[in-house]
Amino acid sequence: MADGVLWEHQFSLPCAVELADDQGVGLPCRGTKDYGAIMELNQMGGLNLGHTLADFVCFCDFFRGHEAFVPVGGGARANLADNAPYAFTDGFDGSIFNPANDWLEFPGRSIHQKAAQEQNKGGQVQHLQYHRSAMCDPSPVGGRRCVLCFRRVQMSYFRSTVEEMAGYVPGEQPAVANIVKLNTNENPYPPSPDVLAILQKNKWFLNRYPDPSARLVREAAAEVVGGEPDEILVGNGSDDILTILIRACVDQGDVVACLEPSYSLYPVLAQIQGSCLQRIPVEEDFSLPKFRPDLVGRASLVVLTSPNAPIGASLDHERIAEWCREFDGLVVVDEAYADFADVNATGLVRTHLNCVVTRTLSKAYSLAGIRLGYAYAAASVIRQLAKVKDSYNVNAITQALAVAALRDQKTLAENVGRVRETRERLTQSLRELGFAVLKSDANFLFVKPPFEALEYCAGLRDAAIIVRHFPGFITGAFVRISIGTDAEIDRLIEVSESILKERHGA
Template sequence: MSDEKLQNVLSSLSPVARQLDVPPSGRPAPDSSYVKLDTNENPFPLPPIVMQGACAALERQYLYPENDNISLREAAARAYGIATDHVIAGNGSSELLGLLYRAFLTPGDRVAMLSPGFSFNRKLAMLHAAQLLEIESAEHHSLPIEELLSGSAADAKFVLLANPNNPTGAFVPLADIERLLARSDRLIVLDEAYVDFAPDNGLRLLSRYANLLILRTLSKSYAAAGIRVGFGLGHPALIGRLRNIQNVFSMNVIGQAVGISILSHRAAYKDNHRHIRDERQRVAAELSQLGFCVTPSHANFVLAHAPVGQDGRWWQAALAKEKILVASFPDKSLESCIRISIGTKDQMDAFLAATKAISARTRRAVASCAPYPADRQDTDMRAG
């Protein structure tokens, strides 16, 4: 295509699309020699009984998937103790989040999000020419209710809360969320992607508050990140409108089958969840001994502030040299942090061994650069 033709094509893009940079081509996924602890995956295989459903679905690959995901929605309704018309199923909870932006926002509208939060919301807000208000909390484990109800957030179309939060792992008491629901007439979106690792959940609030929408996913708790299954739970009037704008055949037959099987066999994951909670505690304790400050976590990861004077990106790069992948963040409040997903015991042993080795090398390097002793300086000067 000639440059002139290309410019004509690009000039026809919407104003918002023209603002977006072309992303790089990307890199191939790391090979199996890396310990991947950077994207909060649950690294365990599907239980055999769930895998049977996936294999059976492959035999129906020539058929379109079930439209409106009705069987999967029925399975979720049974699992969560609600009616089917209270459930929308989607290609991961990220698809459902995108539906919310499309359904609620027009250019110039505002959305409020508890910060730090899911960075994908920044892109979604930009795509809809909306303003994302990031409301910080002085305490990670409390909800800034007044800030979410007043000021610039007062006219936000909806409020986004993740509980437990990513990337901090903090869990806000349900009583705080209920107070916000009771005082607000706007939609409160409660993202419970990590709730199976937490002490409580918001399901009981659904019958009391029509302005609540809960998002769930099978990616974190149920080791199905690559299969992409998510749910929205809320009032039928809202759920019905979201279903009405959802893409036709939004899920594939494997995702539908695996989702139904997981929801029917959640007890098969008890050992998985117990392992992650136990390893989370062990990793937090050992990092603390190395001088990291670890935020108490109720998710399948820990957020660790590096020792004073050290940088999160530096630690990310140093661990990558040891073939250990962790996450770091550009946000000013998180510059000193790394986030470590909880994996298998062998993976966490490898991470801790690499971290200890790097810490030891760092201490030796600092010691070798210690200030010249004052008494030695005086002696050398007199000798000169």
């Protein structure tokens, strides 16, 4: 037999079925005499049961359902003559098996079906009783032993972790026009005019690799945070930085700790690494709890998000410092939205060797489309992280645009100021309508409507407004609304008022 055969013994069919049920849970099976189909099944990660014959690898006698095997091959019918109607030996959909009368219908297999019908006027396929007895009778079928092969092969080309995980679900990016898009926290205003000028004027040498260290970006970012270039690591978005951190600090089977609720990518990154997730529940007011060893367990990395997403509030600066002091591993402060807040954790990098601050240009800098983020940490930490990053992880155009944006702090301040003003106006308007609105230091609001959150989302969508809902015990009653332009927010308020009036009218 070919590689992958684990057993090749004499079995009665009940024994074979019991063995297959024990060892082949979840494996796809099919009944076929076609060698090519068997090979295809094996590549998919299949399970074969059947006769070992000279002219082909395996004659499958069973179809695997969710809980049991349905016998379909000629071998289960003992001494069935070769010229009998083989209505059961080609591949088929097991859902058409009718256990009430042992009748199999084969759409698209009219010849086999017709032959069987001609021979079985009463609706009973000839010799199918052997299938039933094979499942019940502990003795060998038909008074003789069947030579069966049980084959189990690799289920998939992919790691079991990847097969089992759901993956990160990004926010919806609609392809239709005239949508008020308030679901993914993009900045509604254009980036620095210097960015657009570089796009139009530069002569790009795209046949050359970009600077692998992104030196100019590191220099510009260092000026922003008050550090040194060798304290900056640049990535393809801050998600890339988070991936680098987990790859560098967390072995398979180790633990990553993060807030609950928080950014939904963290659990996905932990799964990909083959590590476990320790969720740190926020306090009732959504604040960061005091450090306790039991909150982190055996975690080797802690991620604190400030301002926290999807909540919106910044974490207390002194409390973050406490976590840096008490935790033995790296404390990552994900500051994707810190440019919209009054406080940030960059100062902790200079006083705590284990503090890493991550930033992005996707939000406040209006550059979600170019994907650039960076980490700010002690130079000794950055040197270790740099070993793990991809060699050319940030392209040349992104690097040039990022430098221009980082050096234009005037445009950044203007856009942030506009977003903050609109955020406060929307907060007040929704509260007047009866919404519970949590304090936000980001470019979004986390609001609880005075009725079901999903109903509110549906009402907005009917009016071509998209917001985001996060299912969950804590988050399920809320809706996250990105801050858009004044015109977009005016439209949101108008539609919200209309939805409320319709509900009251009902």
